[in-house]
C-alpha cells in the first residue's frame with residue numbers, strides 16, 4: 155500500500171510542537187496554492203492544532219493563503235454550544251476565522267444543537283451538496299486534506315473505542331457517545347476520511363508516544379489504526395511523541 159494506511163504512512167519527525175505547526179501550515183499553503191479551484195480541508199479539534207491555527211492567523215501567512223477558495227470542514231466536534239470552550243468550531247473561530255478574510259460561506263461548522271443523529275445527517279447532507287453526489291467515488295476525493303489528532307486511548311476525530319461508529323461503512327457523518335470521554339460528539343466516519351488526497355496526523359508530546367507506537371504498528375484495537383486514505387497518510391510528529399528523547403536525558 156503506497157502510504158494509504160497507518161503502517162505504510164510517511165513519517166515526519168520535527169524538533170517541537172511549534173515545528174509541527176509550521177510544517178503543517180506550510181503544507182496547507184503549498185497544497186492550496188497548487189490546486190486550481192475549491193480546496194477542501196477537514197480540521198481537527200482538541201489542543202494540538204491550536205498552534206497551527208494561531209500560525210495561520212498571523213498576518214504574514216494570512217496574506218498568502220487563498221481563503222476565498224478554501225472550504226473548511228470539521229473532522230469532528232463535541233455536541234455542545236459553539237460558545238462552549240469545548241466546541242472545536244468555536245475554538246477555530248476564535249483563534250483563526252475571526253482574524254482572517256475567510257468568507258463565512260466557506261466555513262462549515264458542525265451543528266451544535268437539536269438531536270445528534272439529525273445533526274449528523276444534516277452535516278452529511280451539506281457534504282453531499284459540496285461533493286455533488288450522494289456516494290463517494292474512488293478517484294474523486296471529498297477532501298483535499300484531512301487533519302487528525304490522536305487520543306491516548308487510540309481515538310481519532312471522534313472515532314472512539316467500543317463505539318458503533320467504528321463499524322459504520324456507509325454514512326459519512328455519525329454521532330458518537332464515548333464511554334471514556336465527555337460529551338456526545340459528531341464525527342466523520344472512516345469512509346468519509348478515506349475519501350481524501352492527504353490525511354495528516356498531528357501528534358505531539360511524550361504522552362502520545364505509547365499510543366503512537368501501537369497505532370503505527372497497526373494495532374487493530376486502536377480506532378486510529380483503521381484510518382485509510384485513497385491518497386496518502388502522513389504522521390507529523392515531534393521528537394517527544396516519536397520517542398526520540400534527547401541523548402543522555
Ligand code: 6PG
Nearest residue numbers: 199200201202303304305310311
Ligand atoms: C477532539 C479531537 C480529537 C483530538 C484528540 C487529541 O475533538 O478532541 O478531534 O480527536 O484530536 O483527542 O486531542 P489533543 O490534541 O488535545 O491531545
